[in-house]
Amino acid sequence: MRLRHLIAVLLLSASACSAGHEHTVARPRGRATAARHTGPAVPATPAPPSPRHMVFHGARDSGMVALTFDADMTPGMWRSLDAGRIKSSYDRRIIGTLDATHTPATIFATGMWIRRYPAVTKTLAADPLLEFANHSYEHSAFTAPCYGLPVLPAHDRTEDVRHAARILRDHVPAPTPYFRFPGGCHDQGAVRAVLAAGVTPVQWDVISGDAFGHDPHAITRTVLKEAKGGSIVVMHLNGAPTAPETHAALPGIITGLRARGLRLVKVSELLAAQSASRP
Numbered sequence: 001m002r003l004r005h006l007i008a009v010l011l012l013s014a015s016a017c018s019a020g021h022e023h024t025v026a027r028p029r030g031r032a033t034a035a036r037h038t039g040p041a042v043p044a045t046p047a048p049p050s051p052r053h054m055v056f057h058g059a060r061d062s063g064m065v066a067l068t069f070d071a072d073m074t075p076g077m078w079r080s081l082d083a084g085r086i087k088s089s090y091d092r093r094i095i096g097t098l099d100a101t102h103t104p105a106t107i108f109a110t111g112m113w114i115r116r117y118p119a120v121t122k123t124l125a126a127d128p129l130l131e132f133a134n135h136s137y138e139h140s141a142f143t144a145p146c147y148g149l150p151v152l153p154a155h156d157r158t159e160d161v162r163h164a165a166r167i168l169r170d171h172v173p174a175p176t177p178y179f180r181f182p183g184g185c186h187d188q189g190a191v192r193a194v195l196a197a198g199v200t201p202v203q204w205d206v207i208s209g210d211a212f213g214h215d216p217h218a219i220t221r222t223v224l225k226e227a228k229g230g231s232i233v234v235m236h237l238n239g240a241p242t243a244p245e246t247h248a249a250l251p252g253i254i255t256g257l258r259a260r261g262l263r264l265v266k267v268s269e270l271l272a273a274q275s276a277s278r279p
């Protein structure tokens, strides 16, 4: 997958979030005590829980799983859309399946994706099954190296998160205060930079493999094999070429997880259950 990912990044100037690299980045131990809530609060009604530390999954005894879809957009992807090399970077079939099966989900959207698809964003934001979160402005990396993505200077990281948050607030009535690192790449300084913007980094514990995955059955099998109570599953909303088979894998994922008695929820509900379980 790593090789395929690298080739695709080089060819398309695109990017993806789930290249199986979680093991290559440092996880902060415990709470990031150096962070301060210095940025403007992200309005949300009601306010979902926003832990002051990085999140990889929810409570294991919750019986819940959160399906998440990253809406990537880089300047290179934008140019490919303009030039007609990519027809669309929004696979509406994914939302069609979520709606048809009454499945909640969380969309981590880049600011550039929202700017490209403002009407779609408005429609999705009005769907009670869906909630929105922040995936940076233009999907630049918060640490280097990160799969060939351009890297933000360290002093620009907090402002990038705030920039994307402003675009979110302009298009989504009640965005969640969650953020996902482009490419998943982070270190403790990057985590502090995100927390300083008033949002919580939310990663995943299940990589679906939908990024450049061309076998929908393999994607479905991977998720059903690895997901358990509390899991956060990362997938993509972009469709081909970055995530060509997500739409085809999704029905089996939803059916299979529910058959195991797991309840599919938004990230905010998963984390609310986690907060409630704490003393």
Ligand SMILES: [Zn+2]
Residues within 6 Å of the ligand: 015, 016, 017, 070, 071, 072, 135, 139, 181, 182, 183
């Ligand atoms: Zn991404």
